[in-house]
Amino acid sequence: MKQDNPNEILNDVTANEYKYGFVTDIETDIIPKGLSEDIIRHISQKKGEPEWLLEFRLKAYAYWKTLEMPHWAHLTIPEIDYQAISYYAAPKTKQAPKSLEEVDPELRKTFDKLGISLEEQMKLSGIAVDAVMDSVSVRTTFKEKLAELGVIFCSFSEAVKDYPDLVKRYLGSVVSYRDNFFAALNSAVFSDGSFVYIPKGVRCPMELSTYFRINAANTGQFERTLIVADDDSYVSYLEGCTAPMRDENQLHAAIVEIVVHDRAEVKYSTVQNWYPGDKEGKGGIYNFVTKRGMCKGDHSKLSWTQVETGSAITWKYPSCVLAGDHSVGEFYSVAVTNNYQQADTGTKMIHIGKNTRSTIVSKGISAGRSQNSYRGLVKVLPGAENARNFTQCDSLLLSSDCGAHTFPYMDIQNDTAIVEHEATTSKINEDQIFYCNQRGIPTEDAVGLIVNGYAKEVMNKLPMEFAVEAQKLLQISLEGSVG
Amino acid sequence: MLKITDLHASINGKEILKGINLVVKPGEVHAIMGPNGSGKSTLSAVLTGHPAYEVTRGSVEFYGKDLLALSPEDRSHEGLFLSFQYPVEIPGVSMVNFMRTAVNEQRKYRGLEPLSATDFLKLMREKRAIVELDNKLASRSVNEGFSGGEKKRNEIFQMAMLEPRLSILDETDSGLDIDALRIVAGGVNKLKSEKNATIVITHYQRLLDYIAPDFVHVLYKGRIVKSGGPELALELEERGYDWIKKELGEI
Numbered sequence A: 001m002k003q004d005n006p007n008e009i010l011n012d013v014t015a016n017e018y019k020y021g022f023v024t025d026i027e028t029d030i031i032p033k034g035l036s037e038d039i040i041r042h043i044s045q046k047k048g049e050p051e052w053l054l055e056f057r058l059k060a061y062a063y064w065k066t067l068e069m070p071h072w073a074h075l076t077i078p079e080i081d082y083q084a085i086s087y088y089a090a091p092k093t094k095q096a097p098k099s100l101e102e103v104d105p106e107l108r109k110t111f112d113k114l115g116i117s118l119e120e121q122m123k124l125s126g127i128a129v130d131a132v133m134d135s136v137s138v139r140t141t142f143k144e145k146l147a148e149l150g151v152i153f154c155s156f157s158e159a160v161k162d163y164p165d166l167v168k169r170y171l172g173s174v175v176s177y178r179d180n181f182f183a184a185l186n187s188a189v190f191s192d193g194s195f196v197y198i199p200k201g202v203r204c205p206m207e208l209s210t211y212f213r214i215n216a217a218n219t220g221q222f223e224r225t226l227i228v229a230d231d232d233s234y235v236s237y238l239e240g241c242t243a244p245m246r247d248e249n250q251l252h253a254a255i256v257e258i259v260v261h262d263r264a265e266v267k268y269s270t271v272q273n274w275y276p277g278d279k280e281g282k283g284g285i286y287n288f289v290t291k292r293g294m295c296k297g298d299h300s301k302l303s304w305t306q307v308e309t310g311s312a313i314t315w316k317y318p319s320c321v322l323a324g325d326h327s328v329g330e331f332y333s334v335a336v337t338n339n340y341q342q343a344d345t346g347t348k349m350i351h352i353g354k355n356t357r358s359t360i361v362s363k364g365i366s367a368g369r370s371q372n373s374y375r376g377l378v379k380v381l382p383g384a385e386n387a388r389n390f391t392q393c394d395s396l397l398l399s400s401d402c403g404a405h406t407f408p409y410m411d412i413q414n415d416t417a418i419v420e421h422e423a424t425t426s427k428i429n430e431d432q433i434f435y436c437n438q439r440g441i442p443t444e445d446a447v448g449l450i451v452n453g454y455a456k457e458v459m460n461k462l463p464m465e466f467a468v469e470a471q472k473l474l475q476i477s478l479e480g481s482v483g
Numbered sequence B: 001m002l003k004i005t006d007l008h009a010s011i012n013g014k015e016i017l018k019g020i021n022l023v024v025k026p027g028e029v030h031a032i033m034g035p036n037g038s039g040k041s042t043l044s045a046v047l048t049g050h051p052a053y054e055v056t057r058g059s060v061e062f063y064g065k066d067l068l069a070l071s072p073e074d075r076s077h078e079g080l081f082l083s084f085q086y087p088v089e090i091p092g093v094s095m096v097n098f099m100r101t102a103v104n105e106q107r108k109y110r111g112l113e114p115l116s117a118t119d120f121l122k123l124m125r126e127k128r129a130i131v132e133l134d135n136k137l138a139s140r141s142v143n144e145g146f147s148g149g150e151k152k153r154n155e156i157f158q159m160a161m162l163e164p165r166l167s168i169l170d171e172t173d174s175g176l177d178i179d180a181l182r183i184v185a186g187g188v189n190k191l192k193s194e195k196n197a198t199i200v201i202t203h204y205q206r207l208l209d210y211i212a213p214d215f216v217h218v219l220y221k222g223r224i225v226k227s228g229g230p231e232l233a234l235e236l237e238e239r240g241y242d243w244i245k246k247e248l249g250e251i
């Protein structure tokens, strides 16, 4: 197995460039650029949506128009012209494919290049994959097997058609369209995404996985993921993202909402590798994402694990609302920035229930001229007796031109709370690299080893299938950054 | 195999090595002794290519190649090994992963296929036995939290794994307890052959009791000021360095 051969992983990695930067030559159905009520109606109509969903979109749009883009993050964001973006692009297929054979061969090639051969996935790894290309969910594998257990794993659009009550009940219940600028925008124009429902008492027997890919030019991607884990259920969900290399910036503004009921557990893992732009900082994805989970039930648990290597700009704070008593929230993050990348990422842990616990481990790695910020909020409300939080954020600097920043906020309104915060900043050690060199390990591989070692605590939280890819990514994204 | 000619090197503009000459042949053991700060570790760092040092004059030939033109990793691949005076900790990187990368990089350089997981683990087991390195240490992160003695033992374990043609042992004896010294020195002896050579940097005869040197050199203020046979080390042990300083007209 590849997993037991970390060395092979390192040897495998020879590409210096972003290797997912290809464009798929596929007929795409793109609506005209710009944002207006008409465009929203158009999207809704294209998708054959019910009236209530159109209403939801229009309300969100009306609210979004009253907002201004936020500027509190430690980011330099160029002016974005929201009228220059096309809000819907879909690979053209006559009809939704019913089986793998019906999926457009070009599209399948794309996913093969990404290393997600749908067939392989189906047969070998037992992972159910939903692949979202541009805005539309292409195919969900393994549906039948999951259906036997009552697990619903489908595209958001299908869920709207087939499970309208569930969608209606939970949509916007964790991330309201009023939450923030990008949440409002997403709520107005979201085109597809994934929907997961795990019924009471079911342990989902396989990892559920979504791959997002932006392909078409001048488009934004606005997907929505909604995960509901009913009482005593368990699911591990994986998300991966890549995009072609393009000179212009592309906007990705997603929403992930998670609801965790009594004694249920959700693990959400992300390997984010959107195109980061070139060495001079040209192009790349703007990744402005709202991710939040509600630990609604007593003894519920939500873990976020993220490995962020991509995007020109990242603005992302996967959060846990710990409403149920004894509920647990976790956030494990590795964020790598190189060249001119900027990342402002972290989490919010909102303690509402009694005896709630949260853990935050953030590892920032900065190279080149990049800027890497951790921003975290730990909030303990008056009713949250005996809340516990442990936060550790470490920064590793690989160059003298990069920046690492930490913005921990605490708002403690109950004095039984115990909140601990540890932070370290270190530079990559020349003697460590030389020690590796002396044993025959070249500097690039040495940096890969050292950085992976530094991030190990977080990498260990990833499911096996992702850990290998994530290790490679750390290595690739830092190539040429020391020396 | 190794020919050092008039080697000068400096760090931060300060000259530390001031004209070293030394020839080492296969099968030989050379001991380098000398007071603190005389440049012994500097010599090993320069030979292995530490980037902080600048070679300002002289040449080093290793098996006919210009050693100083090679990258540090290629010097290693050519068979040069340094047991560090202060081994470095690399948190989060397991010894297994580290050694596996090192061994396979070396194999790649020599045009060999990487070792399979099974073969590699077998090799680890074999080599661990040579220095009686605890399996628990081998499964931990590189040197992280190792005691001083454990670190030194781990260096010789790595030497066993990489089977170098020339090993430089920089104060490998310091930090080892009496039993460990015997075991580790025994390990070094087991690895000795007609084809490889060892440079032992040490302050004490006790290591040389186990690893018998063919030649002993005194390094002082960046120069080799005296060379002799094993008896020179015994004399130093007895008399210290003052008599040498006197010979040099310093006292």
Ligand SMILES: Nc1ncnc2c1ncn2[C@@H]1O[C@H](COP(=O)(O)OP(=O)(O)OP(=O)(O)O)[C@@H](O)[C@H]1O
Pocket: B011, B012, B014, B016, B034, B035, B036, B037, B038, B039, B040, B041, B042, B043, B085
């Ligand atoms: N970065 C540096 N800047 C200036 N001088 C340095 C630097 N690094 C080492 N030196 C000096 O170089 C000299 C030689 O040091 P080296 O470590 O080679 O000595 P050594 O012979 O190995 O001593 P010991 O027996 O104590 O290990 C010392 O005087 C040391 O202070």
Ligand SMILES: [Mg+2]
Pocket: B040, B041, B042, B085, B170
């Ligand atoms: Mg020394």
